[in-house]
Amino acid sequence: MAPPQLNNESGSSNNSCSKMPTQYSAAKATYTNATAVYKPYRQFAPLLVIFVGLPARGKSLLARRLARHFNICSEEAKVFDVTEYRRKLLFPYASHEMFRADNVEALRVRQQSVRDAMNDAAKWLRDGHSIAILDGPNVTKAQRQEVYDLFVEQLNFRVMFIECVCENKEMLERNVKDILIHSPDYRDMGTEKACTDLRLKLTHYKAQYESLEHGGYTEVPCATATVIDGGLGGVVAHGVKGIKEASVLSYITIPKVTNQQVLYFSRHGESEYNVLGRIGGDANLSPRGKKYAIALARHVNALGLRGLQVWTSRLRRTQATAAGVNAPKQIIPELNEIDAGICEGLTYEELQDQYPIEFCERDKNKLDYRYPRGESYVDVLKRLQPMLQVLESETNVLIVSHQAVLRCVLGYFLDVPHEKIPYIKVPLHTIIKLTLEGHSYRMETIKMPIDCVDTTREKPLNCSPTRTAAEALQTVPQHFETLSI
Ligand code: F6P
Numbered sequence: 088m089a090p091p092q093l094n095n096e097s098g099s100s101n102n103s104c105s106k107m108p109t110q111y112s113a114a115k116a117t118y119t120n121a122t123a124v125y126k127p128y129r130q131f132a133p134l135l136v137i138f139v140g141l142p143a144r145g146k147s148l149l150a151r152r153l154a155r156h157f158n159i160c161s162e163e164a165k166v167f168d169v170t171e172y173r174r175k176l177l178f179p180y181a182s183h184e185m186f187r188a189d190n191v192e193a194l195r196v197r198q199q200s201v202r203d204a205m206n207d208a209a210k211w212l213r214d215g216h217s218i219a220i221l222d223g224p225n226v227t228k229a230q231r232q233e234v235y236d237l238f239v240e241q242l243n244f245r246v247m248f249i250e251c252v253c254e255n256k257e258m259l260e261r262n263v264k265d266i267l268i269h270s271p272d273y274r275d276m277g278t279e280k281a282c283t284d285l286r287l288k289l290t291h292y293k294a295q296y297e298s299l300e301h302g303g304y305t306e307v308p309c310a311t312a313t314v315i316d317g318g319l320g321g322v323v324a325h326g327v328k329g330i331k332e333a334s335v336l337s338y339i340t341i342p343k344v345t346n347q348q349v350l351y352f353s354r355h356g357e358s359e360y361n362v363l364g365r366i367g368g369d370a371n372l373s374p375r376g377k378k379y380a381i382a383l384a385r386h387v388n389a390l391g392l393r394g395l396q397v398w399t400s401r402l403r404r405t406q407a408t409a410a411g412v413n414a415p416k417q418i419i420p421e422l423n424e425i426d427a428g429i430c431e432g433l434t435y436e437e438l439q440d441q442y443p444i445e446f447c448e449r450d451k452n453k454l455d456y457r458y459p460r461g462e463s464y465v466d467v468l469k470r471l472q473p474m475l476q477v478l479e480s481e482t483n484v485l486i487v488s489h490q491a492v493l494r495c496v497l498g499y500f501l502d503v504p505h506e507k508i509p510y511i512k513v514p515l516h517t518i519i520k521l522t523l524e525g526h527s528y529r530m531e532t533i534k535m536p537i538d539c540v541d542t543t544r545e546k547p548l549n550c551s552p553t554r555t556a557a558e559a560l561q562t563v564p565q566h567f568e569t570l571s572i
Contacts, residue, residue, distance in 0.1 A: 132245050133212035134331040135238045136220045139231065139299055140251035141292050142285070143262040145317050145345050148526040149251060150222040152479060156338050159472050159499055161465070163216040167208040169223030173200035180272035183287035188295050201230065205237060212244055218331065226296040239309065247310040247332045249339065250299040255316045261346040269525030318342035343479040348523035350478065350500075351387065351485040352493055355404035356380045357515050357539040364540075364566030367424060367431035372407050373570065375539055379516045382535045384411030386518065392483040398422060405487040412485060421474045424489035428461025435544060435563045439556055446559060450550040453509040464509050468495050475499055490542060493519075500528045510546060515539040540566050
């Protein structure tokens with residue numbers, strides 16, 4: 088059967104290789120060769136998302152959030168940050184002078200860093216991943232044409248441009264401040280010097296900027312979207328046809344908190360099931376769990392957080408834990424604990440005794456393992472995805488949920504590799520605070536001085552089906568036989 092015909096949406100390319108600088112030709116030759124063997128049907132081709140915009144417009148934060156959004160759905164997305172490539176070529180950062188259009192030496196370095204990022208992004212997509220994100224200013228039409236030529240014309244991938252603009256002065260100022268505080272370029276520069284430097288860097292970029300919006304790039308037929316003020320000012324999109332691009336668009340149209348976002352998390356107080364070492368169920372709080380509920384409320388109420396909201400699961404232990412917090416509460420079923428199916432209510436010892444093969448399978452691959460008639464961690468990640476999108480739009484939210492669910496939520500915000508998520512430590516009677524700093528989250532923990540059991544079961548050394556019961560139970564945390572402790 089003949090292979091499916093490629094639908095050349097892009098028309099003929101009028102950008103020949105001869106237009107490209109010499110360093111690029113070698114890379115082009117390699118890819119030309121690769122194109123000969125890699126010709127997927129275009130609708131399903133991998134997608135490169137290219138960010139466009141001046142510094143301090145929120146590109147890097149949105150790029151990383153977009154990657155998280157796709158990764159939670161098992162798409163494999165990766166950000167290729169041009170600035171990081173530039174630092175590999177040139178570090179430490181000297182000054183704004185390197186961003187002047189007439190600084191030929193520095194321009195070469197900047198171009199090289201884009202090409203290095205492009206090459207790695209192309210490799211990522213050719214290796215079978217579905218989404219790459221090129222995070223960089225890409226402010227000139229020529230630069231964007233170069234990206235388009237490689238990824239669409241040569242590699243037959245799909246591309247989508249996302250331009251970030253910021254018309255809101257306050258937001259822009261906060262973004263600038265974030266760069267001054269968090270960028271490695273300014274780590275060792277005095278505040279005043281850094282402010283002047285960044286201002287001049289912006290001036291140089293503005294002089295070179297050809298906006299997508301103003302017709303700078305309209306002749307290339309691919310999806311484009313302009314995100315105004317982090318989405319608060321709206322999103323203007325053109326030419327969005329593919330399913331992946333539509334998914335990108337639906338994600339970026341929900342405005343997100345871009346600065347000073349603070350989120351709080353806590354597991355419910357110790358439950359009667361926790362005391363007994365049982366999983367799942369809908370148990371009440373233990374006496375120590377009730378003390379934690381009081382301590383949590385006292386701590387959170389004293390913070391006086393503006394607009395605080397509390398989100399709990401549908402299970403009574405989370406609602407009882409949050410009861411004393413003075414804030415509107417929402418019950419969100421997606422925050423319910425992982426469903427252990429036929430194993431609900433068992434201890435790990437009973438699980439080993441009654442379902443040794445299931446117990447072993449879970450230990451072998453805890454991320455993918457699905458309890459019979461229940462859920463896997465992957466299932467939990469998927470069900471949390473819409474809630475996480477909403478959470479990104481909020482600040483000062485306290486989420487009271489459960490061990491497995493909070494592992495997934497923290498894994499998402501902290502970019503923990505998926506296979507490590509089921510082993511993240513989320514102890515009882517501990518408040519976890521995430522603060523958005525630049526484009527990543529910083530975690531702090533506040534342990535309340537109220538005793539509780541430990542429910543963390545580490546991965547045992549022996550995960551083979553021939554292991555003994557003792558080996559299977561090697562890491563089961565201590566618990567009590569009765570509730571009278
Ligand atoms: O043990 C408390 C608990 O919340 C159980 O209800 C749940 O099944 C378990 O933690 C999830 O942790 P793990 O995935 O490590 O078994």
